[in-house]
Amino acid sequence: MEIVRRVETLQDAKKNVKGSIGFVPTMGALHAGHLALIRRAREENDYVIVSIFVNPTQFLEGEDLESYPRREEADSRICKLAGVDLIFMPTADQIYEEDELCIGAPARRGYILEGEKRPGHFDGMLQVVMKLLNLSAATRAYFGKKDAQQLALITQMARSYFLSCEIVPCDIVRDAHGLALSSRNAYLSDEEKQRALALSRSLKRASRKVMSGERSVDRIIPEMEQVLDAVDRIEYIAIVDRNFRPREIVEIGDTIILVAAWVGKTRLIDNIWI
Numbered sequence: 001m002e003i004v005r006r007v008e009t010l011q012d013a014k015k016n017v018k019g020s021i022g023f024v025p026t027m028g029a030l031h032a033g034h035l036a037l038i039r040r041a042r043e044e045n046d047y048v049i050v051s052i053f054v055n056p057t058q059f060l061e062g063e064d065l066e067s068y069p070r071r072e073e074a075d076s077r078i079c080k081l082a083g084v085d086l087i088f089m090p091t092a093d094q095i096y097e098e099d100e101l102c103i104g105a106p107a108r109r110g111y112i113l114e115g116e117k118r119p120g121h122f123d124g125m126l127q128v129v130m131k132l133l134n135l136s137a138a139t140r141a142y143f144g145k146k147d148a149q150q151l152a153l154i155t156q157m158a159r160s161y162f163l164s165c166e167i168v169p170c171d172i173v174r175d176a177h178g179l180a181l182s183s184r185n186a187y188l189s190d191e192e193k194q195r196a197l198a199l200s201r202s203l204k205r206a207s208r209k210v211m212s213g214e215r216s217v218d219r220i221i222p223e224m225e226q227v228l229d230a231v232d233r234i235e236y237i238a239i240v241d242r243n244f245r246p247r248e249i250v251e252i253g254d255t256i257i258l259v260a261a262w263v264g265k266t267r268l269i270d271n272i273w274i
């Protein structure tokens with residue numbers, strides 16, 4: 001496995017690649033959720049690239065850019081064991097120039113929910129993903145459904161900009177208790193981890209309601225709020241269609257239920273696709 005820090009070295013390494021390239025972009029602190037993406041990329045492609053880059057442009061002022069967990073050695077070991085061919089671990093000066101060109105998130109889908117709570121986050125995320133997709137020359141790129149809105153925007157970007165890369169959505173990976181895996185779970189104390197289970201439990205409660213015949217968003221959301229009593233602050237609960245348009249009535253096969261909430265100093269998101 002090669003570890004590459006410079007753009008030119010990555011371009012050189014790719015010259016020898018034959019066949020399809022599977023790409024998994026990450027910000028590191030790899031967990032079983034990332035591993036599931038890497039395994040799928042390994043199964044479906046001849047060559048696998050993982051990028052590890054804590055992208056400064058997608059963090060807002062006051063967010064956790066400085067404290068975001070960085071574990072280069074452990075991440076490299078995980079990638080090696082998972083059969084990754086190349087890790088791209090650039091510094092910011094390799095990725096960005098002064099007076100950068102920006103890709104803006106779309107007006108409606110990009111500025112609700114996460115985009116409303118974290119204005120500018122999706123612009124920075126799309127900017128780096130565009131760069132990384134081009135640099136990796138990926139045949140397929142793998143993204144988790146946990147960041148559902150991110151996934152929708154990247155899929156739209158690939159379509160709008162006629163990228164040849166296929167965007168592959170991958171299921172959310174949860175721990176044994178139901179907590180959706182996230183690098184930010186590392187911030188949670190044991191007590192907070194217990195309370196954080198309210199997110200997945202509220203989604204389970206919503207899905208059980210739907211399965212037992214309830215379709216009204218106005219009746220499902222209060223049920224979720226009850227379960228979410230355990231968190232410190234609910235940022236949003238939303239029920240949308242797969243295009244992120246708000247729903248009044250749940251339609252099976254075209255609905256995502258999302259929640260964002262604070263537990264202690266940690267902001268968590270989770271969702272379920274119905």
Ligand code: PAF
Pocket residue numbers: 025026027053055058125128129147150
């Ligand atoms: O989901 C993430 O970890 C990041 O947003 C991504 C896609 C690697 C871009 O920095």
